[in-house]
Amino acid sequence: MNYKVKQIIRNVRVMVFLVLLVLAIVAINPRPWVDGVAIRSITANSAAIESGIQQPSPTISPVNRERILEINNMPIKSVEDYYNFASSLKTNQSLQIKTNKALYRLKVRENIETIELNETEKKEVEEAAIRNETINGTLIQYNETIKKIIDVPKKKEISKGPEDIGIGVFNAPKTNIRKGLDLQGGTRVLLQPETILAPQDLQTLIGNMEERLNVYGLSDLIIRDASDLSGNQYILVEIAGATEEEIRDLLARQGKFEAKIVNKTVFVGGQDIVFVCRSADCAGIDPNYGCSASGNENVCRFRFSISITPESAQRQADITKNLKLTEDGKYLVDPLELYLDDTKVDELNIGAELQGSPVTEIQISGSGSGFSQQEAIYNTLNNMKRLQTVLITGSLPIKLNIVKIDAISPLLGEEFLRNAIIAAALSLAIVSAVIFARYRRFVISIPIVIVSASEIILLLGVAAIIGWNIDLAAVAGIIITVGTGVNHQIVITDETLRGERFAANWKERIKRAFSIIMTSYFTVFVALIPLIFAGAGLLKGFAIITILGASIGVFISRPVFARVIEILLRS
Amino acid sequence: MEETQGKGRFLGIKHFYENQYKKLLIIPFGLLLIAIILIGYKFAATGEIINRDISLKGGVTVTVTSQQNVDIANLEKTLSSKFPNNDIGTNSITQFGRQTGFIVEADVGQEQASALIGEIGNALNKKLLPQDYAVEVVGSSLGTSFFKELSIALLIAFVFMALVVFISFRTFIPSIAVILAAFSDMVATLALVNLFDMKISAAGIAAFLMLIGYSVDTDILLSTRVLKRKEETEMERIYGAIKTGLMMSATAIVAAIAALFVTQSEVIRQIMTILLVGLIVDLIYTWIQNVGILRMYLERKARKRNELQS
Numbered sequence: 001m002n003y004k005v006k007q008i009i010r011n012v013r014v015m016v017f018l019v020l021l022v023l024a025i026v027a028i029n030p031r032p033w034v035d036g037v038a039i040r041s042i043t044a045n046s047a048a049i050e051s052g053i054q055q056p057s058p059t060i061s062p063v064n065r066e067r068i069l070e071i072n073n074m075p076i077k078s079v080e081d082y083y084n085f086a087s088s089l090k091t092n093q094s095l096q097i098k099t100n101k102a103l104y105r106l107k108v109r110e111n112i113e114t115i116e117l118n119e120t121e122k123k124e125v126e127e128a129a130i131r132n133e134t135i136n137g138t139l140i141q142y143n144e145t146i147k148k149i150i151d152v153p154k155k156k157e158i159s160k161g162p163e164d165i166g167i168g169v170f171n172a173p174k175t176n177i178r179k180g181l182d183l184q185g186g187t188r189v190l191l192q193p194e195t196i197l198a199p200q201d202l203q204t205l206i207g208n209m210e211e212r213l214n215v216y217g218l219s220d221l222i223i224r225d226a227s228d229l230s231g232n233q234y235i236l237v238e239i240a241g242a243t244e245e246e247i248r249d250l251l252a253r254q255g256k257f258e259a260k261i262v263n264k265t266v267f268v269g270g271q272d273i274v275f276v277c278r279s280a281d282c283a284g285i286d287p288n289y290g291c292s293a294s295g296n297e298n299v300c301r302f303r304f305s306i307s308i309t310p311e312s313a314q315r316q317a318d319i320t321k322n323l324k325l326t327e328d329g330k331y332l333v334d335p336l337e338l339y340l341d342d343t344k345v346d347e348l349n350i351g352a353e354l355q356g357s358p359v360t361e362i363q364i365s366g367s368g369s370g371f372s373q374q375e376a377i378y379n380t381l382n383n384m385k386r387l388q389t390v391l392i393t394g395s396l397p398i399k400l401n402i403v404k405i406d407a408i409s410p411l412l413g414e415e416f417l418r419n420a421i422i423a424a425a426l427s428l429a430i431v432s433a434v435i436f437a438r439y440r441r442f443v444i445s446i447p448i449v450i451v452s453a454s455e456i457i458l459l460l461g462v463a464a465i466i467g468w469n470i471d472l473a474a475v476a477g478i479i480i481t482v483g484t485g486v487n488h489q490i491v492i493t494d495e496t497l498r499g500e501r502f503a504a505n506w507k508e509r510i511k512r513a514f515s516i517i518m519t520s521y522f523t524v525f526v527a528l529i530p531l532i533f534a535g536a537g538l539l540k541g542f543a544i545i546t547i548l549g550a551s552i553g554v555f556i557s558r559p560v561f562a563r564v565i566e567i568l569l570r571s
Numbered sequence: 572m573e574e575t576q577g578k579g580r581f582l583g584i585k586h587f588y589e590n591q592y593k594k595l596l597i598i599p600f601g602l603l604l605i606a607i608i609l610i611g612y613k614f615a616a617t618g619e620i621i622n623r624d625i626s627l628k629g630g631v632t633v634t635v636t637s638q639q640n641v642d643i644a645n646l647e648k649t650l651s652s653k654f655p656n657n658d659i660g661t662n663s664i665t666q667f668g669r670q671t672g673f674i675v676e677a678d679v680g681q682e683q684a685s686a687l688i689g690e691i692g693n694a695l696n697k698k699l700l701p702q703d704y705a706v707e708v709v710g711s712s713l714g715t716s717f718f719k720e721l722s723i724a725l726l727i728a729f730v731f732m733a734l735v736v737f738i739s740f741r742t743f744i745p746s747i748a749v750i751l752a753a754f755s756d757m758v759a760t761l762a763l764v765n766l767f768d769m770k771i772s773a774a775g776i777a778a779f780l781m782l783i784g785y786s787v788d789t790d791i792l793l794s795t796r797v798l799k800r801k802e803e804t805e806m807e808r809i810y811g812a813i814k815t816g817l818m819m820s821a822t823a824i825v826a827a828i829a830a831l832f833v834t835q836s837e838v839i840r841q842i843m844t845i846l847l848v849g850l851i852v853d854l855i856y857t858w859i860q861n862v863g864i865l866r867m868y869l870e871r872k873a874r875k876r877n878e879l880q881s
Binding site: 407 | 712
């Protein structure tokens with residue numbers, strides 16, 4: 001027996017299998033001892049973002065998320081700890097937030113709401129006017145400032161207590177397996193545009209929604225287009241940790257974009273912006289500047305043109321003509337501020353040549369940087385795309401209908417997860433018992449159970465590497481995969497046991513088993529393919545996980561099992 | 572005395588199974604006929620061949636976990652009185668046989684979702700907060716479109732499976748036997764599931780799709796053993812296949828029962844229920860129908876060979 005164990009361990013297939021298993025465990029990266037809370041999102045314009053805490057990227061792997069460990073030297077071990085602390089904050093309180101990456105200092109702001117009272121008050125304002133005067137027969141124009149007293153509504157500022165510091169958190173993930181929405185809580189919305197959109201418009205719309213959701217501090221999200229076999233278009237939005245009410249009206253509403261100079265609206269998305277150029281001839285890396293390296297940083301500039309209506313061009317000219325220039329004379333002192341749903345998202349410098357002139361074709365430029373030139377170009381084009389997306393807000397007159405909403409509370413998600421694990425474990429235990437009852441030999445039943453359990457680990461490892469979400473349907477897929485795996489191992493075992501009686505050589509026995517296994521594998525494989533594409537891809541997770549699991553089984557663990565059984569049973 | 576009688580009966584069954592396989596075919600074909608009649612009747616009465624749940628026809632599903640025991644029949648009555656024009660259904664969630672929550676399904680419109688949640692809260696005498704429940708809202712046109720989509724997917728899957736079987740066996744009758752067994756299994760399972768008044772969700776249709784895979788598994792095993800092996804007699808090969816095949820079905824069946832026993836998820840419950848029914852029905856279609864057809868095929872082949880030789 002000892003000799004056989006040695007033989008198994010030295011077998012090449014078994015060694016490869018063990019290596020893959022170790023790699024899968026590394027990919028899953030279990031860290032049961034991890035505590036603290038992971039940062040889910042940072043609200044735009046919040047105290048947290050000002051202190052330098054980075055907005056986490058939605059594609060970051062779960063265990064690599066930044067974790068809050070302590071606030072003001074008080075350990076934060078769970079979401080409850082964090083919210084207890086957050087609810088006790090006072091205005092102007094200084095906070096030291098220690099994460100696994102850095103130490104941030106911030107001050108709790110006051111939440112001030114300005115309300116307009118029913119009374120008015122007198123206010124002195126300056127108004128610019130152009131006076132025409134004829135002196136000695138020539139017409140001279142000059143600017144004049146007139147002081148005027150007007151009535152404005154009286155405003156009152158009310159303190160509404162300390163402002164939220166703007167960090168959304170969740171219990172730190174203990175593995176790299178991404179949990180689907182139904183296992184971690186959150187909201188999934190399926191939207192359908194009222195009319196079929198061109199692919200580019202659809203992408204713009206998606207980019208646009210992403211920008212807007214970020215404005216609302218919802219960054220842990222997935223937005224993608226989805227389609228089905230009948231050619232319907234959908235947009236799927238999945239937001240972890242958000243409730244249905246937060247999302248519903250936000251998504252159904254068109255975004256509002258405004259560009260302001262010194263708080264006066266110059267143009268509004270959808271009515272004033274006629275055209276935003278996104279084709280290569282008028283948008284991209286600025287050919288006049290290109291990229292340049294300074295120190296170890298590369299900087300590139302982008303430019304693209306937009307057309308605005310003559311009315312808004314005139315508004316721009318009227319507002320800018322009296323503004324001051326910067327010292328170098330290149331730009332106006334006051335920038336063009338871009339607002340998305342009343343939140344400032346960006347600002348642009350206005351070129352001096354635009355001052356007071358009502359042009360409708362405007363060149364917009366900006367820059368991006370990176371360590372390599374390639375990275376700089378990538379970042380620059382991304383910045384450009386983002387700006388274009390914001391400017392387009394409201395100009396795609398598309399009505400989006402909410403056709404499906406799923407909202408799962410995080411508590412329920414946790415409960416479902418615990419339950420799904422119990423279901424899978426119990427299934428495996430009972431199947432093992434049945435196998436033992438049938439074969440009555442540990443040399444056969446133990447390998448079947450071990451291989452089946454390893455198959456789950458391999459599958460989860462692959463899911464962790466490709467970043468695939470494990471949701472409830474995927475759990476069903478895993479259970480089915482294990483079932484198929486056990487079936488195939490039974491076929492291998494029985495074929496080899498049969499072979500013992502019929503003198504067929506080992507190679508022949510295994511070949512016979514595999515002819516059955518491969519046929520049944522291909523039927524499952526082809527049967528699941530249509531499901532990937534059907535119905536907005538909502539059962540895609542189930543189909544992909546099951547196909548993946550069946551493939552891992554047939555190409556990796558079945559050959560190993562066959563070799564192990566051969567070594568164990570061969571006399 | 573008792574034992575020999577039992578053994579005698581078993582031998583009798585064995586004898587009947589071996590020699591009267593043509594007569595035995597009445598069982599699977601009769602079952603298929605009854606299933607088709609039942610489904611046809613359902614179609615004539617309701618215009619549908621399945622009971623579509625909310626995910627396939629539109630409406631709202633609310634899942635609430637609750638530590639207190641909830642009388643769901645009463646809850647259903649209360650809710651029906653609040654929404655008299657809608658179809659309301661309730662289901663309890665259990666784990667190890669103990670109630671841990673419940674599900675309410677209602678074919679109300681999107682705009683009534685929060686009203687429904689409010690009424691459920693009223694019935695429980697507490698306000699339901701977002702962390703207490705999960706809600707799924709499906710627009711009615713989307714539900715219908717999902718149903719159509721998944722039906723198409725199921726059809727394509729079936730055609731693909733048939734192609735793989737034909738390519739693998741390259742003989743007409745045995746391939747048709749496998750495909751017919753899978754088809755009958757699905758139809759009979761659907762008829763049975765309808766009899767239980769079970770409402771089928773999108774996940775349920777995925778389960779039917781999986782049934783294609785599980786059903787042909789044992790058929791492929793049987794056909795390969797009977798057609799591609801030369802050792803032993805035909806009947807011995809069939810028994811060998813039965814031994815392996817029953818073991819395969821048994822592990823899948825106990826796994827499904829175990830999952831059904833603990834799961835709180837409607838998705839898993841539905842998939843496992845349909846698989847369980849399908850696996851049991853499959854026993855008849857593989858070991859009676861497919862065996863019968865294969866034996867008739869081999870008999871005819873042997874007769875032809877004899878005719879050629881003489």
